[in-house]
Amino acid sequence: MSGLLALLDDVAAIAKLAAAQVDDIAGQAAKVGAKVGGTVLDDAAKAGAKAAGVVIDDAAVTPKYVTGLPAARELPIIWKIARASFFNKLVILLPAALLLSAFLPWLVTPLLMLGGCYLCFEGAEKIAHAVFGHEKSYAEEAETLDAVHLEEQRVKGAIKTDFILSAEIMTISLAAIESDDWITSAVVLAIVAIGITALVYGAVALLVKMDDAGLKLTQIGRLAATRAFGFWLVKSMPAIMTTIAVIGTAAMLWVGGNIIVHGLEVLGWHWPYKTIHAIAVSVAASASAATGFVEWLATAFLDGILGLGLGLALMPLVNLAIAPTFARLFPEKNVTPSH
Numbered sequence: 001m002s003g004l005l006a007l008l009d010d011v012a013a014i015a016k017l018a019a020a021q022v023d024d025i026a027g028q029a030a031k032v033g034a035k036v037g038g039t040v041l042d043d044a045a046k047a048g049a050k051a052a053g054v055v056i057d058d059a060a061v062t063p064k065y066v067t068g069l070p071a072a073r074e075l076p077i078i079w080k081i082a083r084a085s086f087f088n089k090l091v092i093l094l095p096a097a098l099l100l101s102a103f104l105p106w107l108v109t110p111l112l113m114l115g116g117c118y119l120c121f122e123g124a125e126k127i128a129h130a131v132f133g134h135e136k137s138y139a140e141e142a143e144t145l146d147a148v149h150l151e152e153q154r155v156k157g158a159i160k161t162d163f164i165l166s167a168e169i170m171t172i173s174l175a176a177i178e179s180d181d182w183i184t185s186a187v188v189l190a191i192v193a194i195g196i197t198a199l200v201y202g203a204v205a206l207l208v209k210m211d212d213a214g215l216k217l218t219q220i221g222r223l224a225a226t227r228a229f230g231f232w233l234v235k236s237m238p239a240i241m242t243t244i245a246v247i248g249t250a251a252m253l254w255v256g257g258n259i260i261v262h263g264l265e266v267l268g269w270h271w272p273y274k275t276i277h278a279i280a281v282s283v284a285a286s287a288s289a290a291t292g293f294v295e296w297l298a299t300a301f302l303d304g305i306l307g308l309g310l311g312l313a314l315m316p317l318v319n320l321a322i323a324p325t326f327a328r329l330f331p332e333k334n335v336t337p338s339h
Helices: 002-037 049-065 071-103 105-132 140-143 147-176 182-220 224-267 271-285 291-329
Strands: none
Touching: 049 147, 071 105, 071 182, 105 147, 105 224, 105 291, 147 182, 182 224, 224 271, 224 291, 271 291
């Protein structure tokens, strides 16, 4: 009997240990999830607020890959991209992040800054294309390729872009995890990867099918209000997609600039962070209400201006040197610098 009690006591101890581990994992997942989701009132220094901008960009970028393709292929294409995103995050990037954390932790900040430079470049290039109109539109591209080859090309481009954004998200999430236990880190990163991918591509699926849903409502709606709502959905979707694209571009510049500023702070160059912080505090002090939000907004604006300047400076380097060199080294990849 005493042996049985001892065994039960050991089982209870193991159960408590497991429960503590699960609680630690859940706590870390909640912390990183809150940081990755972010709110507009969070401190811009929080890693998750940075990741939120990457997530917005990911969601804003993806719908364009189904432009000009048959409506019946929209959801299958999104699923192809989402499936590749799950694979990239869970099979490639998650182990790489754990190895990085274990053996090269000093490399996390430089990698974050490299990703920040990429975001600044992408945001600046989007603005340049919008102003000067040098980018070939996806509708024009759809007219020059048959549906099969167009879909194949779009999926490859989307997966490439998703991999870059996923790497940034996973690196930011890794920097946000406070536990030193690799099992906890692995589970938290997996939760973040699955949650963000499901959120992004679920939202994208809803967006790209919204006009179809609106059209259906105009056809089968029994009430005039229902048919009017469907008509509004169809008419408003282009403006909604444009708004999302603008938000995505702004988020890229803000997040990219913020990552660079805080990376420089970590590496010992404090002037950019202190200057932006001092200006933001001064602006907030002049506000009569919501000073915390005003300070965040001023910080985000200044980070975005810095990000735009850096992105514009990087454009000649990337377009005239890095991209052509990479294309010569890897011609089969047919890599272009932008989405």
